[in-house]
Every structure is written in structure tokens, then in C-alpha cells.
Amino acid sequence: MNKLTEAEKYYRLLFDVTPLPALVYDLSDFSILNVNEAAVEAYGYSRQEFSQLTLDRLLDPRDVVRVKEMVHANPQQSRQKELWKHCRRNGELFDVEINAYTVELETGLVRLVIVQDISERLQSDAKLRESERHYRELYEKANDAIYTHDLQGNFTSMNEAGERFLGYAHKELLGMNIAELLPSEDLGRAQQMISMKMVGGSNNTVYETKVRTKDGQYLTAEISSTLIYQEGKPVGVQGIARDMTERKRMEDQIRQVEKMNAVGRLAGGVAHDFNNRLTAIMGFTDLLLKRTDKQDQHHYYLEQIKIASERATELTRQLLTFSRKQILQPELLNLNEAVSDWGNLVRVLLGENIEIQIILGSEIGLIKADPSQLEHVIMNLAINACDAMPNGGEFTIATTDIEISDLQSKYNPAIPPGNYVRLLVKDTGCGMSQDTLSHLFEPFFTTKERGKGTGLGLFTAYGIIKQSGGYVEVKSAIGEGTSFLIYLPVVAGTNISSTKEIAVPPVSAKSETILLVEDDPSVRTLVCEVLESAGYSVLQAEQGQEALDFAMKYAGPIDLTVTDVRMPGMSGFDMIERLKIFRPQMRVLFMSAYTDDARVTSIAQNLNLAFLQKPFTLEALVQEVQALLMRTNNATATA
Missing domain, CATH: 3.40.50.2300 (Response regulator)
Structure with a gap:
């Protein structure tokens, strides 16, 4: 009997001192028989108040019937674990996890219930789920590609932006290796950066690379990546890839414009100094020619000096045209009429094995330009097209009105918003590489054989277009021909006025x-x-x-x-x-x-x-x- 009493004291002590709320209720009428101190604190009732309560008062009213049905359905169940809502004395509901144990006493069946308040845990779980949902949404809706791959370079995840960027479906990307997307020179650098991170280098690296899409194009991406760690060991890489293709194109255009402006300033300065020197050389040569007999050997030498000076004059004139400092004779011009006039000359220039198409836009606006200089541009482009099509092809000249919006100008900053007449000059020749395109308008740059090209043709054409207030865009690829798109601003008014001077016959000088x-x-x-x-x-x-x-x-x-x-x-x-x-x-x-x-x-x-x-x-x-x-x-x- 003493041992039984001792055991009872021991278990009562455990019941009272356990930090979790505990209570015992009668399964026959759900009356509460006993509670510990933790239950008093958790529910807000005193022990005396508990002794007058049934379990119903501690339950969410919406759960009372269901709880009783579960108990009555299996009163002998020795252990039960459930999630419920309980109610405090002040009416506040809180989430609990209960562990219930059925005990058979001489007076009948009772149930011991251990209660754990899980409100904070559920709130944390809810916040975690919301956070996960939020970051999952950011991951999927991001404009940049977000990816992970293992240390061998095999992709383990990719968001929707990455799928759009690369052109692959999600299933195709999983398991694909980065070696399939990066050119060899960039792949080595990416692998080297991973190795450097693993031996203690900076874990966050940013670099630029070319990426091959599913259709074979190479796009430019900016990669920012870090290592993924599990239990302190690197297991993979996570990164963000931003499509920089359009931005790089715009930066290249801006750099090209700045480079051409710089070259133009240099060319103009050189031409200015040369023209002053040539003025003196040609002038004094003329004076000497007038004072020497034509049969004199020195007269022949002077003529050769004059011829060389005139050739040098043409060179400086081209330099001035490129640098937009040649004085032109602009007039209001209907480009359709001008193109029609140039058509026959182009046909003679290109020969019979090249088909020529002239497509004139309807009711195009007037431009202000020097027609002879624009003809020089067209003839130069025609000569280049002829060289690019030794076995024949098609040469197209087309005009159309076009309006460049603010948005279009944003993506092509070299051409400001406004109304233009666009002159398209297109051939189906061999095309040009990107490297050639980047040097196309530079002085003395040519892809022709030595002695067959001066490298000043397109250089001069560019200057004429810019001096006429226009802009030029070139599209070309190896094997796909070349298109020159020349944008000339439309001017208001229809009264054509020429700036050409009227020739005046010489008259005798007076003593002015x-x-x-x-x-x-x-x-x-x-x-x-x-x-x-x-x-x-x-x-x-x-x-x-x-x-x-x-x-x-x-x-x-x-x-x-x-x-x-x-x-x-x-x-x-x-x-x-x-x-x-x-x-x-x-x-x-x-x-x-x-x-x-x-x-x-x-x-x-x-x-x-x-x-x-x-x-x-x-x-x-x-x-x-x-x-x-x-x-x-x-x-x-x-x-």
C-alpha cells in the first residue's frame, strides 16, 4: 500500500510540474476531473472553476459535436494525437496539438490530455509558406533568368524567364549542361570562376558571356552567381542571367556614333590644314605656269605638281564631306524623282547579271539635300553591291515615309524621334561580318584587294548623309546580303529653292x-x-x-x-x-x-x-x- 501511495505521489508530481497544460476528464460526461498549474495559466480558469466545467467549455464551439463523436466512436483508444482549436476563459481561440491517453479506473474510463499551444508555430509556418510563395512568384515572374546547377554544370532548376531567354522547355533544360550553352572560350572562364570560389575566392562573381539559344543564336548575358552550400560543403551554383543583347547593341551604336564623330573631327582638322596648304601650292603653281613657256621642261613639272595637288584636293574634299564640313548645295527634293533619275545610271553601273528593283513610296515628304551628293552615295553603294555579287543577284532601291516614335528611338538611340523619308539600298550579296560592320565607315578601311579600293567610299557617303541631317543603319550577315537604311528628315514646305550661284561672266576689273x-x-x-x-x-x-x-x-x-x-x-x-x-x-x-x-x-x-x-x-x-x-x-x- 505504501508503494502504491508513493507511486501515486510521484505521478501526481509529474502531472503538476509538467510545463505543458494537462487535464483529466471523465469519458462518460466529459466533466473535468483534474488540471495542472500549466493548464490554469493557459486557459485562465482557477482549479475550482475547472472542477465545475466540462470539456465543451475548452473547445471551439464549432468542434464540440465532432470531438464527442470521435470519442464515443472509439472510447477505448489508448492514444490519440489531434490538432484542434481551444478556447480560453476570455473567449480567445488558440491552436493546440493534443496527445490524449485513455486510462481505465475503478470508477470508469478517463482521458489524460496533454495540450501544446502551437499558435506561434502555425503562424511561423504560415509566414514561411507565404514567404516561399512570394519568392516562388518572384522566381517565376522575374524578367531575368534564375537557375541552379550542380558542380558538374548540370542544370537542376530554371525559371520561366530562363526558358524564354534560351528557347528551351523546362524539361529540356533539366539535366542539360552549361557546356551546351556557352562557347568554349566563355565556358573555360565560367569553370575557372567556380573553381576559384571553391578554394576561397569571392563567392559572388559577375561576368559577361555569350549564350547559345535553342535556335543557334548567340545572345549576350550578364551572369551573377554564388555557390550553394549544404552542411558547409558546396553542392552547386545558383545564378541570375540578364539578357544584355539589346543594351549591348545600343551601347555599340552609341560608341560607333562617338567614334565616327571623333574621326570626323580629326578628318576635318586635317582637311582644313591641307586645304590651306593646297591653296598656296596650287595658286603659286598656276602663277608659275602662266610665266613659263609650254615648251619648257619646267612647265611640264609644274603641270605634274598641279595634277597631284588636284588629286589631293579630291582627298580633302572627301574628308570634309565625312566630317560634315563640306559646303553642300541643298535644295528641297522629292526623293522619288531623284531615285527615278538615278535608275538608268545604276543599271549601266551594275550590268545585266544583276536584277534591279526600284520601289517608290506613295506621297513621300520632301527632304532637303544636295542631289548630286546623294547621287554620289547611291553610286557608291551600287559599286559595293556589284563587288559583293560577282555571280549576279538582286539590287533594290526603295523609298518610304516613316515616323520614328519616342519608344523606337529609345531602342535605337542613334536615330531621334521624328518624320523621315527612308531610303533602302539592299543587295543579296555575300554580306559582312560583325567585325567588318564595326569598321565600315572608318576612313581607309576596305575589304577589297590592295589597289582596288581606297576605303573612302563609304567614309564619304556617311559624311554626306550626316551633313544632310540624316542617319544610316546597316544590317548585314555573312551569306545574307546587306541593307543600308538611310533616314533623311522630312521638311515642311513645297517651294523648291536652290542655293546654287548664278554663273557670271568675267568682266574687266576696275580700281575697287x-x-x-x-x-x-x-x-x-x-x-x-x-x-x-x-x-x-x-x-x-x-x-x-x-x-x-x-x-x-x-x-x-x-x-x-x-x-x-x-x-x-x-x-x-x-x-x-x-x-x-x-x-x-x-x-x-x-x-x-x-x-x-x-x-x-x-x-x-x-x-x-x-x-x-x-x-x-x-x-x-x-x-x-x-x-x-x-x-x-x-x-x-x-x-
Whole structure:
């Protein structure tokens, strides 16, 4: 009996001190027979209150019937584990996990219930599930490819963006190795980075690589990857791949534009200096030719110098055209009419084994360009197309109106938004590699055999297009031909006006006074001698400010000012603007090795002003001066 009493005390002690709520109820009427202190704290009832309760009061009212049915269905079940909601004294429901044990006593069956509050655990589980759902959604809906692969490079997961990027179905990707997607040179680098991570290098690496898609294309991707660890050991790699193809294309376009602008500035500077030198060389050569007998051997030598100088002049003219500093003669132009005029010349140029298609858009807008220069562009492209199709093919010239939207310009930043006439020049020739395309418009770059190409054709064509306010896009691939898409801005208005000068026959010079402003001493000496030989009185100044100061103090008439455009200090434009204030009737002739001043167009429209492109012949100089002064005389006579 004493042992039984001792055992009873022992089990009662365990019942009372267990940290989990525990209670005993009668299976016959569900009355609560006993509870421990933890139950008092958990439910909020005192022991005395518990003794007057049945199990119903501790259950969620919605579960009472179901609980009783389960108990009555199997009252002898010795152990039972369930998840329920219980109710505290204040009415608060909380989630519990119960372990119930049926015990048979002399008075009948009772059940011991151990209760564990799992509210926080369920809340944590719910948050975890929500977090997993959230990250799963991010994983699946991300715009970038997210993937994992084992240390051997076999893919173990890939999100939807990765499937779209690579063109493979999910089942195809699982088990596929990275070696099947990366070119050999990039594969070695990727494997090296994994090895470096495993021996203690940076776990987070970012690099750029080419990726081969299912259809065989190579796209550019930026990869950011880290190792996956389990129990402290690396078991795989997880990474994010961002499609950088379009961005790289835009960056390449911007770099190409910047490179061409830089080359253009260099070309323009070189051409400017050469034109000044050539003006002096050609001019003094002409003077010597006039003073030597044609039978003299020296006369022949001088002619050869002149021929070489003229060839050099053509080279500098092409450089100026590329750098957009050649003075063009733009006019409002219907490109359909121009293309129709060029058609016969193109047919003769390409020959009979190349089929020519001319497709003219309906009601295209007018553009402003120099038709002779655009013809030069078309002829150059036709020559290149002919070389690309030695066995025949198709050559297409097409025009159409096109509007470039803000969105389209965003993806092709080289062409700003606006309305354009697009001129398509297309051939079905051998095409070009990406490397060739990247150098296409560079001066002296050619793929032709030595001696068969100068490398200035496309270089010059690019300059003409840019100087006409246009843009050019080239699409080509090996074996797929080449397309040049030239975008020329549409201008408002339909009144076609030409900037071409009217030819004026030479007249005898009078004793007019000419102010000559030129910083290059050789050119200044030459022009002065030529004009004085023609009977003019010539006043000389080296720079703009010097000329301005002299003209303000000079009391006599100045009938004409012949001036360079670019000079140290004050430019020719600025000098003339100030000089015209107090000598408004004075005529002006600009000599220009080149000019990129935006005021050229507006100034050229004034009949009192004219331009003479360096290098020029002595006859051209005298003729231009005589024509300008004759206008002055005619205007005076009319008045």
C-alpha cells in the first residue's frame, strides 16, 4: 500500500510540474476531473472553476459535436494525437496539438490530455509558406533568368524567364549542361570562376558571356552567381542571367556614333590644314605656269605638281564631306524623282547579271539635300553591291515615309524621334561580318584587294548623309546580303529653292578696294598678288580684330572684304557681322577650308555674301570677286 501511495505521489508530481497544460476528464460526461498549474495559466480558469466545467467549455464551439463523436466512436483508444482549436476563459481561440491517453479506473474510463499551444508555430509556418510563395512568384515572374546547377554544370532548376531567354522547355533544360550553352572560350572562364570560389575566392562573381539559344543564336548575358552550400560543403551554383543583347547593341551604336564623330573631327582638322596648304601650292603653281613657256621642261613639272595637288584636293574634299564640313548645295527634293533619275545610271553601273528593283513610296515628304551628293552615295553603294555579287543577284532601291516614335528611338538611340523619308539600298550579296560592320565607315578601311579600293567610299557617303541631317543603319550577315537604311528628315514646305550661284561672266576689273583677311601667310600672299594683278587695290590684315580696327579707322571705301572663316581670336563671321554695322553696302566673300558654323545657311541666303571653297583656282577667285563687284555696280546704276 505504501508503494502504491508513493507511486501515486510521484505521478501526481509529474502531472503538476509538467510545463505543458494537462487535464483529466471523465469519458462518460466529459466533466473535468483534474488540471495542472500549466493548464490554469493557459486557459485562465482557477482549479475550482475547472472542477465545475466540462470539456465543451475548452473547445471551439464549432468542434464540440465532432470531438464527442470521435470519442464515443472509439472510447477505448489508448492514444490519440489531434490538432484542434481551444478556447480560453476570455473567449480567445488558440491552436493546440493534443496527445490524449485513455486510462481505465475503478470508477470508469478517463482521458489524460496533454495540450501544446502551437499558435506561434502555425503562424511561423504560415509566414514561411507565404514567404516561399512570394519568392516562388518572384522566381517565376522575374524578367531575368534564375537557375541552379550542380558542380558538374548540370542544370537542376530554371525559371520561366530562363526558358524564354534560351528557347528551351523546362524539361529540356533539366539535366542539360552549361557546356551546351556557352562557347568554349566563355565556358573555360565560367569553370575557372567556380573553381576559384571553391578554394576561397569571392563567392559572388559577375561576368559577361555569350549564350547559345535553342535556335543557334548567340545572345549576350550578364551572369551573377554564388555557390550553394549544404552542411558547409558546396553542392552547386545558383545564378541570375540578364539578357544584355539589346543594351549591348545600343551601347555599340552609341560608341560607333562617338567614334565616327571623333574621326570626323580629326578628318576635318586635317582637311582644313591641307586645304590651306593646297591653296598656296596650287595658286603659286598656276602663277608659275602662266610665266613659263609650254615648251619648257619646267612647265611640264609644274603641270605634274598641279595634277597631284588636284588629286589631293579630291582627298580633302572627301574628308570634309565625312566630317560634315563640306559646303553642300541643298535644295528641297522629292526623293522619288531623284531615285527615278538615278535608275538608268545604276543599271549601266551594275550590268545585266544583276536584277534591279526600284520601289517608290506613295506621297513621300520632301527632304532637303544636295542631289548630286546623294547621287554620289547611291553610286557608291551600287559599286559595293556589284563587288559583293560577282555571280549576279538582286539590287533594290526603295523609298518610304516613316515616323520614328519616342519608344523606337529609345531602342535605337542613334536615330531621334521624328518624320523621315527612308531610303533602302539592299543587295543579296555575300554580306559582312560583325567585325567588318564595326569598321565600315572608318576612313581607309576596305575589304577589297590592295589597289582596288581606297576605303573612302563609304567614309564619304556617311559624311554626306550626316551633313544632310540624316542617319544610316546597316544590317548585314555573312551569306545574307546587306541593307543600308538611310533616314533623311522630312521638311515642311513645297517651294523648291536652290542655293546654287548664278554663273557670271568675267568682266574687266576696275580700281575697287578689297580688304583681305587671312591668317595663313602663304594664302594671304597668293590672294593678294592675284587680286593686285587683276587691278584691284588690296588692304591686308592677318586676323579679324586687326581687320576690324583697320576698317573702322580707314577713311576710304572698302568695296569687298575677302576673308577666311576660321582664324585665331575673332572668326570671319563675327568680324563681318560687326563690320557690316558701319559698312552695310560692303560685299563679302568667305574663303573656307571648311566650316561647321550653324550660321552658314542663313548667311549664304544673303546675296551680299558668297563662299569660295579652298583650295580654289586663281580663275575661280577672280571670277567670284568680279561677279560680286559687278552686282555692286549694277545696284548702284539702278539706284
